[in-house]
Amino acid sequence: MKNLPTLSFIIFIAFTLVFIIASIIFTIIIPLNTTLTSELGIVVSSIIKGITSLSLVFIWILIMQKIISNYLEKRFRSIH
Amino acid sequence: MYENIGIILISFIVTYLASKILITFLKNTKREVLDYHKKGKNYVAYPGGPAIIVGIIFSLAILYITTSDTRIIAILGVTVIAGTIGLIDDLKSLGGRKKPLFLLLAALPIILLGSYEPTMDFLFFGSSQLTIIYPFLILIAIPVTANTLNTIDVLNGVSTGFIIIAAIPVLIALIVKGDMNAALTTMVLITSCIAFFIFHRYPSKVFPGDSGTLALGAMYGAIVIIGGVELIGVFALLPAILNSFAYLSSMKDFVEHKNIKIRPTKVLADGTIMAEKDKRAPITLVRLIVAGNPSKELSVVNTIFMLSIVSSILATTITLIMWLG
Numbered sequence: 001m002k003n004l005p006t007l008s009f010i011i012f013i014a015f016t017l018v019f020i021i022a023s024i025i026f027t028i029i030i031p032l033n034t035t036l037t038s039e040l041g042i043v044v045s046s047i048i049k050g051i052t053s054l055s056l057v058f059i060w061i062l063i064m065q066k067i068i069s070n071y072l073e074k075r076f077r078s079i080h
Numbered sequence: 081m082y083e084n085i086g087i088i089l090i091s092f093i094v095t096y097l098a099s100k101i102l103i104t105f106l107k108n109t110k111r112e113v114l115d116y117h118k119k120g121k122n123y124v125a126y127p128g129g130p131a132i133i134v135g136i137i138f139s140l141a142i143l144y145i146t147t148s149d150t151r152i153i154a155i156l157g158v159t160v161i162a163g164t165i166g167l168i169d170d171l172k173s174l175g176g177r178k179k180p181l182f183l184l185l186a187a188l189p190i191i192l193l194g195s196y197e198p199t200m201d202f203l204f205f206g207s208s209q210l211t212i213i214y215p216f217l218i219l220i221a222i223p224v225t226a227n228t229l230n231t232i233d234v235l236n237g238v239s240t241g242f243i244i245i246a247a248i249p250v251l252i253a254l255i256v257k258g259d260m261n262a263a264l265t266t267m268v269l270i271t272s273c274i275a276f277f278i279f280h281r282y283p284s285k286v287f288p289g290d291s292g293t294l295a296l297g298a299m300y301g302a303i304v305i306i307g308g309v310e311l312i313g314v315f316a317l318l319p320a321i322l323n324s325f326a327y328l329s330s331m332k333d334f335v336e337h338k339n340i341k342i343r344p345t346k347v348l349a350d351g352t353i354m355a356e357k358d359k360r361a362p363i364t365l366v367r368l369i370v371a372g373n374p375s376k377e378l379s380v381v382n383t384i385f386m387l388s389i390v391s392s393i394l395a396t397t398i399t400l401i402m403w404l405g
Contacts, residue, residue, distance in 0.1 A: 001375075001379060001382065001383050001386070002372075002373040003368065003369055003370075003371065003372075003373050003383070004383055004386055004387070007368060007369065007383070007387055008386075008387060008390045010322070011318055011319060011322070011387055011390050011391050011394075012390070012394070014318050014321075014322055015315060015318060015391065015394045018314060018315065018318070019398075022202060022311060023202070026200065026202040026208045027202070030208040030209075030210065031208065042212075043212065046212045046213055049213075050213050050216075061325050061329060064322060064325065064326075065325070065326070065329050068322070068326050068363060068368065069363070071368065071371075072355075072363065072367075072368065072371055075355075075368075075371035075372035075373075076355075076357055076371060076372060078372050
């Protein structure tokens with residue numbers, strides 16, 4: 001259980017980032033009104049909103065990947 | 081009230097008895113697999129998933145008869161389809177790429193029965209309408225939750241123990257929302273898992289296999305979608321989600337555990353688990369736990385449960401903030 005505090009902190013960072021990303025998606029991106037009023041326009045704006053939201057999720061993955069890689073490197077370096 | 085307690089008891093008793101019968105059958109027919117993390121050659125009955133599925137089918141069928149809520153049929157459909165795909169994979173490997181594709185089918189009962197509200201509530205920011213995107217999110221969410229639980233199922237008792245802990249914040253959120261049918265379905269999930277956990281906990285007498293983990297993961301996903309507590313479900317599942325994404329991003333492909341060239345951990349002769357230092361090895365939660373800290377299997381299992389408790393506390397905190405707000 002030696003690594004539990006550090007891993008709990010990583011979980012907390014992941015949680016905070018999900019929270020921030022969800023706040024951006026649900027308070028800014030989704031409610032955003034566009035001037036496109038036709039049916040096709042609504043579909044296009046939905047796709048753009050979807051892609052933007054997915055990009056934010058991808059950013060979350062990249063940040064977590066970096067944090068996890070750094071953690072692993074530090075743990076391995078500490079045994080040498 | 082008594083009906084509800086009865087349904088919960090039935091899910092426990094049926095899963096417990098089905099597990100006992102199935103373990104005896106699997107042992108007698110030599111359907112066993114090697115437990116890699118034990119000293120010597122220890123074989124464990126496999127797959128035990130059908131016992132969980134039987135328990136869930138029985139209790140959800142009774143729950144549907146007493147409530148007539150079609151959402152229960154959708155959850156039952158998702159669980160049975162995902163469990164069947166898992167069972168096919170247990171008996172004849174489907175391969176890492178085909179499995180997520182087949183799991184798209186498991187999401188269909190929710191979409192076809194229209195058992196969802198295309199809105200997402202987010203704290204005090206109100207709810208967002210996602211009429212067009214939401215069905216696509218369902219198609220992604222069910223394979224993701226099913227595979228997420230499947231990926232974390234590498235040590236004795238982890239998948240069932242993890243889902244028991246992760247389902248508690250979902251249950252609290254549903255009770256706070258006043259959705260008692262969805263809360264009862266969550267109780268069925270929890271009690272079935274507890275009954276199976278008696279045999280699955282360290283040292284395991286049975287492994288759930290893909291039939292068990294995919295069914296439980298898909299059912300968890302279906303409950304959070306149908307109950308409208310998606311974010312709480314994501315928060316509670318964070319350690320498993322991190323494990324999945326770390327694994328996928330390090331492997332850059334859907335590779336089955338059994339087909340990994342360099343394993344993420346090494347098991348020493350005394351059963352101690354050590355992290356693999358080779359950079360080409362996949363990153364998994366277990367590898368992160370034992371990195372620079374070789375540990376016995378039970379200690380790693382307990383650490384995973386502790387991490388699950390941390391994320392469940394965070395998820396419950398969000399529920400309480402939403403409730404007070």
